[in-house]
Amino acid sequence: xxxxxEIILRSLKEATNIPSSLKSAxxxxxxxxxxxxxxxxxxxxxxxxxxxxxxxxSVSTEFYRAENYEKGAGIVRKILxxxxxxxxxxxxxxxxxxxxxxxxxxxxxxxxxxxxxxxSNRKEKLAxxxxxxxxxxxxxxxxxxxxxxxxxTGTTLSFFLSEVVIALVxxxxxxxxxxxxxxxxxxxxxxxxxxxxxxxRTADIEKILILGAHGPRRFVVLMMDED
Amino acid sequence: xxxxxxxxxxxxxxxxxNDLMRAAVRKATAIAVEKRQKLVDxxxxxxxxxxxxxSYKREVIENLDRYLLRFESECKKNNFQVHWAIDSEEARRIxxxxxxxxxxxxxxxxxxxxxxxIHLNSALIxxxxxxxxxxxxxxxxxxxxxxxSHLTMPALHLSRQDxxxxxxxxxxxxxxxxxSGLLSIARKRLRGHFLTADMxxxxxxxxxxxxxxxxxxxxxxxxxLTVYLPRIHVAIMGIEKVIPSTKxxxxxxxxxxxSATGQKCSTxxxxxxxxxxxxxxxxxxxxxxxxxxNGRSKILKDPELRESLFCIRCGACxxxxxxxxxxxGHAYGWVYMGPIGCVLIPQYLGLSEGKYAPFLSSLCYAxxxxxxxxxxxxxxxxxxxxxxxxxxxxxxxxxIFIALWAYLIRHPKLYRFATWFPGRVQLLIPKGRSFPVPxxxxxxxxxxxxxxxxxxxxxxxxxxxx
Numbered sequence: 001x002x003x004x005x006e007i008i009l010r011s012l013k014e015a016t017n018i019p020s021s022l023k024s025a026x027x028x029x030x031x032x033x034x035x036x037x038x039x040x041x042x043x044x045x046x047x048x049x050x051x052x053x054x055x056x057x058s059v060s061t062e063f064y065r066a067e068n069y070e071k072g073a074g075i076v077r078k079i080l081x082x083x084x085x086x087x088x089x090x091x092x093x094x095x096x097x098x099x100x101x102x103x104x105x106x107x108x109x110x111x112x113x114x115x116x117x118x119x120s121n122r123k124e125k126l127a128x129x130x131x132x133x134x135x136x137x138x139x140x141x142x143x144x145x146x147x148x149x150x151x152x153t154g155t156t157l158s159f160f161l162s163e164v165v166i167a168l169v170x171x172x173x174x175x176x177x178x179x180x181x182x183x184x185x186x187x188x189x190x191x192x193x194x195x196x197x198x199x200x201r202t203a204d205i206e207k208i209l210i211l212g213a214h215g216p217r218r219f220v221v222l223m224m225d226e227d
Numbered sequence: 228x229x230x231x232x233x234x235x236x237x238x239x240x241x242x243x244x245n246d247l248m249r250a251a252v253r254k255a256t257a258i259a260v261e262k263r264q265k266l267v268d269x270x271x272x273x274x275x276x277x278x279x280x281x282s283y284k285r286e287v288i289e290n291l292d293r294y295l296l297r298f299e300s301e302c303k304k305n306n307f308q309v310h311w312a313i314d315s316e317e318a319r320r321i322x323x324x325x326x327x328x329x330x331x332x333x334x335x336x337x338x339x340x341x342x343x344x345i346h347l348n349s350a351l352i353x354x355x356x357x358x359x360x361x362x363x364x365x366x367x368x369x370x371x372x373x374x375x376s377h378l379t380m381p382a383l384h385l386s387r388q389d390x391x392x393x394x395x396x397x398x399x400x401x402x403x404x405x406x407s408g409l410l411s412i413a414r415k416r417l418r419g420h421f422l423t424a425d426m427x428x429x430x431x432x433x434x435x436x437x438x439x440x441x442x443x444x445x446x447x448x449x450x451x452l453t454v455y456l457p458r459i460h461v462a463i464m465g466i467e468k469v470i471p472s473t474k475x476x477x478x479x480x481x482x483x484x485x486s487a488t489g490q491k492c493s494t495x496x497x498x499x500x501x502x503x504x505x506x507x508x509x510x511x512x513x514x515x516x517x518x519x520x521n522g523r524s525k526i527l528k529d530p531e532l533r534e535s536l537f538c539i540r541c542g543a544c545x546x547x548x549x550x551x552x553x554x555x556g557h558a559y560g561w562v563y564m565g566p567i568g569c570v571l572i573p574q575y576l577g578l579s580e581g582k583y584a585p586f587l588s589s590l591c592y593a594x595x596x597x598x599x600x601x602x603x604x605x606x607x608x609x610x611x612x613x614x615x616x617x618x619x620x621x622x623x624x625x626x627i628f629i630a631l632w633a634y635l636i637r638h639p640k641l642y643r644f645a646t647w648f649p650g651r652v653q654l655l656i657p658k659g660r661s662f663p664v665p666x667x668x669x670x671x672x673x674x675x676x677x678x679x680x681x682x683x684x685x686x687x688x689x690x691x692x693x
Binding site (some may be wrong): 002004005006008009010011012014015016018019020021022024025026027030032033036037040055058059116117118119122123124127134140142143144145150151152154157160161177178181182187188190191192193194195196197198199200201202203204205206208209210212213214215216 | 251254312365387406464477490492530534
C-alpha cells in the first residue's frame with residue numbers, strides 16, 4: 001500500500017471523528033420524494049410515448065415510429081437517401097439484424113457494414129463511416145434519452161464516431177424516468193452504460209447552440225412497435 | 228501566465244475596464260439563469276431534491292474514509308489501477324510516470340477542473356508530451372494561452388469575433404466568426420488527435436462507491452472519445468466526488484444539468500466500469516484512477532466549512548452572482564471562481580493568499596438559493612471574512628476604517644454627524660460626480676451621498692411608507 005494512501009486515510013479518519021455542525025435532513029425526506037416521483041410518473045403507455053416523443057424533439061432528435069420491420073427499414077433508407085450516403089454501419093442486436101437484412105435484399109446500391117465484422121484497425125475504419133444504426137436497450141421518456149450498454153453488440157464506438165446515427169428502440173423498453181430505469185437494470189449493466197440525449201452539441205461560442213461537436217450531428221430515434 | 232488570488236484587485240480593475248468581456252459574461256449568464264429557472268419551475272419537488280442531495284453529500288463527506296475504501300476496493304474489482312495523491316505535485320508525478328512507462332507521446336483531455344487545479348497541462352508539455360484539450364471551450368482557451376473563465380463555460384469571456392481571430396492566428400485558417408464554421412474547424416482538427424492519442428485524461432463527476440464506476444457527464448462527446456479511443460485512460464478525481472450508491476446517482480443527474488447548463492439531461496452520461504471488456508477490445512487497455520486530496524482532508528477537518536466539499540461544480544452560483552456577472556471568472560485569479568471559488572480559495576491556498584476572495588460577494592444569498600446541494604455559501608464567506616480579519620490579514624486602511632466606524636456607532640451624536648457631514652461637503656463637488664475613494668474607478672463609482680444624510684432620508688422614507 002502506498003504511503004500517501006495511508007496518510008490521506010489517516011487524515012480523513014481524524015477529520016471524520018470531529019463532530020459535525022451540519023443539519024441533518026428531515027426524517028421523512030425519502031417518503032416525500034418518493035411520493036412526489038410516483039405522483040408525477042405517468043401510468044398509461046400512450047402518455048409515456050407521447051412524452052418520449054415530445055422530449056426527443058426538444059433535444060433536437062428526430063422521432064419516427066414503425067409498426068413493423070419493413071416500415072422501419074424504409075425509414076432508414078429514406079434518411080440514408082436524405083444524407084446522400086450509401087454506406088451504412090450496423091451494430092449487433094436483433095432489430096439491427098433484421099433491418100440490415102431487409103435493406104441488403106431490397107437495395108443493391110447500399111453498402112452494409114456490420115461492426116462485428118470489423119476486426120483490424122477498428123477505430124480508424126469506424127471513423128471513416130459517417131452513417132450508423134445502433135440498438136438502444138432502453139428509452140427514458142422524461143428526458144428524451146436512450147440508454148446503451150457497453151456490451152458485445154459493438155454499438156457505442158460506431159455511434160460516437162458517426163455523423164448521423166439512427167437509434168432503434170423497442171416500444172416496450174421506454175420507461176418514464178431515470179429512477180424507474182435504475183430500478184429495472186442489473187448492477188453489472190449499471191456500471192457500463194451511456195445515456196444519450198440528442199446529437200452532440202456545444203454552446204461554447206456565445207452560448208449559441210451548434211450541433212455535431214465531436215459526435216453525431218444528426219440523431220434519429222426509430223421506435224419499433226414489433227417485438 | 229500563472230495567476231494568483233493575491234492580485235484580485237488588479238484583475239477586477241482590468242475586468243471592469245473590459246467592456247466586451249463584461250457584455251459577453253452578462254449575456255451568457257443571463258441565458259443560463261433563465262434556462263435554469265424555467266426547468267426548476269417545472270419540478271415541483273426541486274426543494275426536496277436539493278435537501279436529498281445535501282443529505283447524500285453529508286453522508287459521504289462525514290464518512291469519507293469509509294466510502295473511499297469501498298470505492299477503491301470496487302475499482303480494483305473492475306481492474307482499475309488506483310493511485311492516491313496527497314497534493315498536486317504527487318498527482319502530476321503519477322500521471323508522468325504512467326505516461327513514461329507506456330511511451331506516451333500524445334495526450335487528449337476532456338474538460339476537468341481538477342486537472343486545472345493541479346496544473347497538469349504544463350507538466351505534460353514540459354516533458355515533451357503533446358497535450359490537447361478537446362472540449363471546444365477548453366480548446367479555445369488553450370489556444371488563447373489562458374485558463375477557463377467559468378466552471379462549465381470555459382470561453383465565456385470571448386466573443387465569436389475573438390475566437391475567429393484566435394483560430395486564424397493560431398491555426399492558420401481563414402477568418403470566420405460563424406460559430407458553425409469555427410466548430411467545424413475544431414472538430415476536424417480534434418478528430419485527428421483523438422485517433423492518434425496514446426492517453427486520454429478526464430476528470431470525474433461522480434465516483435460510485437458501491438460499484439467502483441466512474442460517471443462523466445458532457446455534451447460534446449469529447450469525453451467519451453477521450454476515454455474510449457486512446458489505449459490508456461487516466462481519471463483524476465477529487466476525493467470528495469464519491470457518492471454512495473448507484474441508487475443515489477439519478478438524484479444528482481436530476482439536478483446537475485439543470486443547474487449547470489439548463490438542460491433536463493446532459494447529452495451524454497457516461498458510466499464507466501473498467502478497461503476494455505467487450506469482445507471487440509473497444510476502449511482503453513488500462514484505466515488509472517488518481518484519488519486527489521490536495522487540501523480536501525484539511526477542509527474536512529473544519530466542521531464549520533466542510534460543507535464546501537459538497538460542491539458538484541455546476542456553476543449555478545456563478546451565473547446568478549451579481550459580482551461574477553460584472554467581473555467574469557479571470558478576476559478571481561484561480562481555477563475555482565465565483566461564490567464557491569471565494570469559499571474554496573482561502574481554504575485551498577491559505578488565508579494569506581486567499582485573503583481577498585471572500586470579499587468578492589454582495590452576500591445577497593442568491594448563490595445559496597441556486598445551489599443544487601444547498602451549500603450555505605454566504606455563511607461560509609462570513610466565517611472566512613471573520614477569520615481573515617481576526618488573523619489581521621485584512622488591509623490596514625480597511626481595519627482603520629472599521630475601527631473608526633465601530634467607535635462612531637458607539638457614540639450616536641458623532642455617528643449622526645458623520646452620516647450628515649459627507650452629504651454637505653459633497654455640495655462643493657460638481658453635480659454628477661462623487662467623492663474620490665481609493666479603489667473606486669469610473670466603472671465602479673461609489674455614487675453620491677444623499678444630501679439630507681442617511682438618518683433624515685431613512686425617517687422620511689419611513690413616514691412616506693406610513
